Amino acid sequence: MSPEHDDGPAVTLGLFDWVDSDGVRDAGQLYRERLDLLADAEAHGFDIYHLAEHHGTPLGLVPSPSVFLAAAAVRTERIRLCPLVYVLPLYHPARLAEEIAMLDQLSGGRLEVGFGKGGNPYELLAYGVNPKEAQERYDGAFDAVMRTLSTGVIAAPAAAAGGAPGTAADDAPGTAADGAPGTAADGAPLPMRTRQAPHPPLWYPSSNPRSVPGLGKRGISTILGFSFRSPTIEETRLRRDEFAAGVAAAPKAAMRGGAGTRIPRFGIMRNIYVGDSDGEARERAVAAMEVFYEQFTAVWRRHGDSRFTEQQDFARAIGEGRVIAGSAATVRAQLTAMLRASGANHFAGAFAFGSLSYAESRSSLARFAGEVAPALRDLTPG
Secondary structure, eight states: OOOEEEEEEEEEEEEOOOOOOOOOHHHHHHHHHHHHHHHHHHHHOOOEEOOOOOOSSSTSOOOHHHHHHHHHHHHSSSSSEEEEEGGGGOOOOOHHHHHHHHHHTTTTTTOOOOEEOOSSSHHHTTTTTTTTGHHHHHHHHHHHHHHHHSBOOOOOTTTOOOTTTTSSSOOSSSOOOOTTTTTTOOOOOSOOOSSSSSSOEEEBSSSGGGGGGHHHHHOOOOBBBBGOOOOOOOHHHHHHHHHHHHHHHHHHGGOOOTTTTOOOOEEEEEEEEESSSSHHHHHOOOOHHHHHHHHHHHHHHHHHTTTOOOOOHHHHHTTTSSSEEEHHHHHHHHHHHHHHHHOOSSEEEEOOOOOOOOHHHEEEEHHIIIIIHHHHHHHOOO
């Protein structure tokens, strides 16, 4: 276990970010504002920053999380930094392992790493990747990245490696794959190692309930669901209990923790806006979510795919707790109840989204930090 880790609070707090376009501000302005908001989150005591990766879509203007997190590493000193996720089918594993090692050193050992196979097939197609091959490419890349980080020797991706989080494959230290001279498996040493040994803590966000028990057994943190498309709290609690049982049965060597703690995180994620009053906050959140949803569905609509483009009632989503909006008192009561009922020990909030201005996101974050977070920190989940 890295010496930087400690037991930490019962509930950890994350800032989640797509760096989505609002159609008005240019990318440079959004990058600067998001880095400023990240600095605010660190000053307010947030534990971790989660950054999404997307391609060819206004939903996410950070196609390279490593580039943005390198800037974040020099703007911050304490908050942990986590790509959520690296879309593994799009990476050469040796290159990604080197970037992970570099970022962990740049940040002083504050990196945590999320992996995924990509949630939008059209984003993979833009890179010439057949979505039907995404799982196999993911498995091979995951296996190679983890063996490279663990051994310090560059490993080649293995076909059908079965290394996906939540499966029976192990990410414990192993040996590099065999290969002919001149291949990625020719025994080349990784010239820089991660500061956290054998590798940073891992995350695997999921909407697949079947993956949850395996994640707990392997000590991999997760966030279940996605904002307005999240499962019910009752379903979330069932999966959290499966995750917790997996953690309890896991060997101590598998426990890398999450968000700077020793215990893997089981999290929920929501778009959130904390305003002066319930009415004002809900009205502003609905308007911002409508802009966000336009960006969320842009690629699907461009390809004539209606799977995720149905009309959304965001006022209803707020009432059901799939989007969080209200005064600090209302948000405090709602999140306290949600965390107790779900058993989640991590909350990730997207404070900047859609048409919210930087000033609005910043004031919402400050209200949350001052009037909501203290009630969540020592809450006993479940």
